[in-house]
Structure formats: structure tokens, C-alpha cells
Amino acid sequence: MALRVYNTLSARKEEFVPLTPGEVKMYVCGVTVYDHSHIGHARANVVFDVIYRYLRTRYAVTYVRNYTDIDDKIINRANKEGVTYDVISERYIRAFDEDMERLGLVKPTIEPKATEHIGEIIAIVQRLIDKGFAYPAGGDVYFCVEKFDSYLKLSKRNLDEMQAGARIEVDERKRHPMDFALWKEAKPGEPFWDSPWGKGRPGWHIECSAMSMKYLGESFDIHGGGKDLIFPHHENEIAQSEAANGKPFVKYWLHNGFVNINAEKMSKSLGNFFTIKEVLEKYDPEVLRFFLLSAHYRSPLDFSDQNLAEAGAGLERIYSALAAIARFDGEMAGDDVPAGTEAERELHEKLGGFMGRFEQAMDDDFNTAQSLGIVFELIRAVNRVLTEDGGESVAARAMFAAVRKAVAGVGEVLGVFTSEPGAYLERIKGRKVAGMEMSAAEIEQLIEERAAARAAKNFARSDEIRDYLLSRSILLLDGPQGTTWKVK
RNA sequence: GGCGGCGUAGCCAAGUGGUAAGGCAGAGCUCUGCAAAAGCUCCAUUCAGCGGUUCAAAUCCGCUCGCCGCCUCCA
Numbered sequence: 001m002a003l004r005v006y007n008t009l010s011a012r013k014e015e016f017v018p019l020t021p022g023e024v025k026m027y028v029c030g031v032t033v034y035d036h037s038h039i040g041h042a043r044a045n046v047v048f049d050v051i052y053r054y055l056r057t058r059y060a061v062t063y064v065r066n067y068t069d070i071d072d073k074i075i076n077r078a079n080k081e082g083v084t085y086d087v088i089s090e091r092y093i094r095a096f097d098e099d100m101e102r103l104g105l106v107k108p109t110i111e112p113k114a115t116e117h118i119g120e121i122i123a124i125v126q127r128l129i130d131k132g133f134a135y136p137a138g139g140d141v142y143f144c145v146e147k148f149d150s151y152l153k154l155s156k157r158n159l160d161e162m163q164a165g166a167r168i169e170v171d172e173r174k175r176h177p178m179d180f181a182l183w184k185e186a187k188p189g190e191p192f193w194d195s196p197w198g199k200g201r202p203g204w205h206i207e208c209s210a211m212s213m214k215y216l217g218e219s220f221d222i223h224g225g226g227k228d229l230i231f232p233h234h235e236n237e238i239a240q241s242e243a244a245n246g247k248p249f250v251k252y253w254l255h256n257g258f259v260n261i262n263a264e265k266m267s268k269s270l271g272n273f274f275t276i277k278e279v280l281e282k283y284d285p286e287v288l289r290f291f292l293l294s295a296h297y298r299s300p301l302d303f304s305d306q307n308l309a310e311a312g313a314g315l316e317r318i319y320s321a322l323a324a325i326a327r328f329d330g331e332m333a334g335d336d337v338p339a340g341t342e343a344e345r346e347l348h349e350k351l352g353g354f355m356g357r358f359e360q361a362m363d364d365d366f367n368t369a370q371s372l373g374i375v376f377e378l379i380r381a382v383n384r385v386l387t388e389d390g391g392e393s394v395a396a397r398a399m400f401a402a403v404r405k406a407v408a409g410v411g412e413v414l415g416v417f418t419s420e421p422g423a424y425l426e427r428i429k430g431r432k433v434a435g436m437e438m439s440a441a442e443i444e445q446l447i448e449e450r451a452a453a454r455a456a457k458n459f460a461r462s463d464e465i466r467d468y469l470l471s472r473s474i475l476l477l478d479g480p481q482g483t484t485w486k487v488k
Numbered sequence: 489g490g491c492g493g494c495g496u497a498g499c500c501a502a503g504u505g506g507u508a509a510g511g512c513a514g515a516g517c518u519c520u521g522c523a524a525a526a527g528c529u530c531c532a533u534u535c536a537g538c539g540g541u542u543c544a545a546a547u548c549c550g551c552u553c554g555c556c557g558c559c560u561c562c563a
Contacts, residue, residue: 031563044563073561155558161490162559204561226563233562256563263555267562294511295501300494300556310500310512317511320525343527361502370502373510380527387519387527459521466523477525486525
């Protein structure tokens with residue numbers, strides 16, 4: 001089945017056909033590095049990480065994700081701290097890289113920095129001036145939006161209406177209020193690069209045009225970012241790039257939805273944001289990732305403790321099942337092992353359609369929420385075989401091996417289920433225990449005491465211990481191999 | 489004011505013309521000394537509301553209500 005993606009430019013789902021068969025060139029706007037990244041950044045980056053991972057299974061993908069390492073906010077922060085701009089940008093590039101690594105993102109093919117492409121930026125600005133799309137004004141250079149006919153085709157607005165609602169301070173040197181800066185003259189004390197228009201630095205949007213053009217060419221397949229970048233950032237990128245090159249810039253524009261807090265957008269200006277660092281102190285990175293993929297990437301996603309806890313419960317259910325089948329070291333035996341019981345037949349059926357259904361979900365505009373539902377269905381079938389038949393049969397063992405392989409395959413695309421199941425469960429347990437007043441050793445000791453009481457049929461004492469532990473959120477699980485415990 | 493999106497069970501969330509996935513929570517049963525976990529069964533005659541198109545609509549169209557986003561830096 002063919003991959004279909006929602007293209008912001010056409011405002012609908014389209015079949016994905018790369019410009020060059022077999023190859024995909026993809027650019028995603030990274031972060032402006034002036035502070036720690038928050039959950040909204042986590043979502044955008046995880047979403048495009050999954051898109052990249054999925055595309056990789058079918059195409060030779062070149063994935064570029066930039067760092068915008070020169071900008072007003074970086075300069076402001078540097079001034080506040082009394083350091084140079086690059087101290088700030090380097091610090092937060094490291095912080096971003098750390099966050100992304102913890103969230104299990106694969107590295108893009110290329111991670112260029114704006115400041116390393118000043119020459120390319122100047123060349124484009126010059127070309128735009130030569131072609132009459134831009135004009136110098138003082139030490140600034142502006143892009144002339146009226147010269148670019150299809151301006152606002154991505155955000156689907158029109159210039160006149162924009163003016164009516166605009167609250168921007170109009171610079172006298174601009175010919176049209178919506179003209180935007182390609183190059184900004186350096187004020188005293190600001191970092192600068194030499195240019196034909198004097199000392200200055202790039203405007204906000206031009207760096208993405210320069211870097212995408214350099215690494216992916218004048219026309220490429222996919223450009224991504226958060227919904228809030230549609231205007232003005234991506235709109236202006238289109239204007240600059242298409243005016244300079246005289247050809248279509250990007251074929252498919254993909255935009256992810258916001259992370260909300262109480263149904264409101266998480267943002268710096270509202271002050272209602274959580275940094276990735278803070279959240280990872282409380283939740284396992286894989287739980288956060290699982291949560292971010294539990295909704296379709298274009299939908300808004302409400303961030304709350306309850307929702308994170310639910311994601312954690314779901315992920316734990318999957319890992320528990322994987323841990324339960326880990327002890328069966330069955331071999332892959334193909335489809336020819338006859339399934340005996342009804343539960344085995346059900347598992348066989350779920351297993352047979354699994355990868356196809358997963359791909360179908362992902363082919364429909366990267367529907368990760370649906371794909372997780374498919375995983376849960378498989379897991380239930382596994383658990384059923386486990387409880388009803390014990391999972392000892394040759395057929396069951398063979399299917400368990402296939403389940404492990406299938407889940408690993410899905411995990412490779414989604415970037416979850418990548419831990420060894422037992423290790424994951426221990427990790428989660430350890431995280432919960434760390435926040436409690438009881439140590440694991442104390443718990444183990446009480447469990448031993450309870451085992452002795454049970455052996456002596458002293459159920460009153462046995463239950464007393466269990467209730468006591470339960471009051472401390474410790475749940476006991478009696479199994480054939482003895483008693484284990486987990487934190488509620 | 490302009491443009492855009494969303495509203496599916498107690499909660500989260502798929503489904504965009506063919507008769508409501510999945511998860512969390514909850515109830516009953518099996519298992520168990522009793523529990524827990526797991527499994528099984530149940531849990532939306534209905535998709536914000538009202539009209540319309542259609543053999544058929546949560547899905548298409550119109551209107552109403554509610555929420556949100558962009559138009560200023562933002563993932």
C-alpha cells in the first residue's frame with residue numbers, strides 16, 4: 001500500500017511520491033538554542049524521528065535538522081549573562097543533544113549550524129537583491145513580499161487581511177509592512193559577520209533556506225516543523241527560496257500539533273511549559289516517548305500527570321507480557337507449526353496480520369496511535385496463550401519468538417520497546433522505589449517472612465504483611481516461581 | 489476582525505461514506521488459602537446540537553453552540 005501524507009500546502013492527504021525514485025530528502029527545523037528544550041520540542045523531534053525511521057525502511061533518506069545558533073534571543077541571553085553568544089548556543093546545543101539522546105532519537109544525517117553557513121546566506125541574499133526580490137535599507141536587507149506572487153500560499157492568508165490585523169511595529173525603511181529581514185545590521189556590541197551591506201547577521205528565516213539548499217538541493221521532498229512555524233517562518237522560507245531559485249522549494253510540508261497544558265498551548269510566553277529535563281526526572285524517557293506517540297502527530301496532545309501515568313501503565317503492560325515470554329527460548333518455525341488451541345489460533349492470526357496492519361497504520365499519515373493499538377491487540381493474544389495454555393507448546397514457543405521479532409521491528413520504527421523487558425521493568429520499579437520510604441531490601445525481607453507464615457498456614461500474619469505493604473503502595477504477586485512485587 | 493483546526497464512553501484515543509480499534513479506570517467470572525497479576529465476559533444503538541445529501545454518514549454539505557491555534561518570538 002502506498003504511503004499517504006498530509007501536506008499543509010495542499011491542505012489534504014496526498015500519496016507520497018519522492019522527487020527522485022527511491023530517495024527522500026527531508027529537512028526539519030530544529031531549535032533556536034537559547035534555553036533548555038521543553039516537551040513541545042520533544043514532541044516535534046520525536047514525531048519527525050519516527051517519520052524518518054519509517055521512511056528509512058523504504059527509501060534512502062537524507063535527513064537534515066539544523067541548529068539556529070544566532071538570533072536575537074541568544075544575544076539577549078548572552079548579554080544578560082555577560083558572555084558571548086556562542087557560549088549560550090554551545091551550552092544549549094549540548095543540552096538539546098543530551099535530551100534527544102535520552103529520548104532515543106537517531107541522529108539526523110546532517111545537523112548544520114546557521115553560523116557555519118554565513119557565506120551561503122550572503123550569496124542567497126545577494127541573488128535576491130540582483131533579481132529584484134530584496135532591497136538593502138541602511139545596513140539591513142529586506143525581502144519584498146509584494147514581488148513574490150504566491151506569498152502566503154502555505155498559511156492561506158492574503159496580504160491585505162494580514163495588514164488589517166497586524167500588530168507589528170512597522171519599520172520606516174520597509175517598503176511594505178510585511179517585508180521581512182534577510183540580513184540585520186549589527187548594533188554596537190552585537191556579534192557580526194562582514195557582508196556587502198556592512199557588519200551584520202542573518203535574519204531569522206534565511207538560514208533554513210541556505211542550509212536546506214546546500215544539503216538537499218533547490219527542490220526537495222519533505223520539510224517539517226511545528227504548526228507554529230507555518231507562519232511566518234516557513235512562509236518566508238518558501239518566498240526566499242523560490243524567488244532565488246525560480247523553482248518549487250518543497251513538495252510536502254508536514255507540521256506537528258502542539259503539546260497543551262489544560263487545553264492551552266505550551267509555550268515560553270505563557271510560562272506553562274515543562275522542560276524535557278524536568279519531566280525525565282519523574283518519568284522514564286520511554287514512557288514520555290510512548291505518550292508522545294499515543295496521539296496522531298497532527299492532533300493536539302494534552303500533557304498531564306494522569307496522561308503520563310496512563311501511558312506508563314500501558315507500556316508496562318506490554319513489557320510485562322514480553323518479559324513473560326522471554327523465558328521461552330523457542331525457535332522461529334515459520335507458519336507451518338499447527339496452532340492447537342483457540343488461543344493459539346488467535347495469536348497465530350494476530351501475528352500473521354501484524355506487520356501488514358502496522359504498515360497500513362503508518363502509511364496513513366504516520367498513524368502511531370493506531371499502530372500502538374495493533375501492538376496491544378497482539379499482546380492480549382500473547383497473554384491469552386500464556387494463561388490458558390501455559391505457552392509450553394512448540395507452536396506457542398515458535399509464535400512467541402515471532403512476537404519478539406515483530407515487536408522489535410515495530411519498536412525500531414517507533415523507538416519504543418527497545419529495552420530488554422526484564423531490565424525495563426526493573427528500571428521502572430527502581431524509579432518508583434527511589435521515591436519511597438522503604439528500601440527494596442526491607443520489602444524482600446517482609447516477603448520472606450510472609451512466605452514462612454504462608455508455609456505455616458498462618459494466613460492472618462501473611463495477609464497482615466501483604467496489607468501493610470499495600471498501604472505502602474507495594475503490590476505482591478504470587479506466582480509459581482515464588483512471590484514478586486511491584487510498586488503500584 | 490481575518491484565516492485555520494477541534495468537539496468520539498468516566499478519562500486518553502483511532503476511525504474521514506458501509507454500519508464505533510486500542511489503552512486507562514470500573515463490574516462479574518476463572519485462577520488463588522484469601523488476594524494481586526493475567527485471561528474471559530461486560531462497559532458508546534452511538535460519535536457537541538440541529539437540519540440536509542445518500543440505499544448507507546462519526547465520516548460529505550449547511551447552520552448553531554463550545555474549545556483551541558495562527559495572524560508577534562514560538563516545536
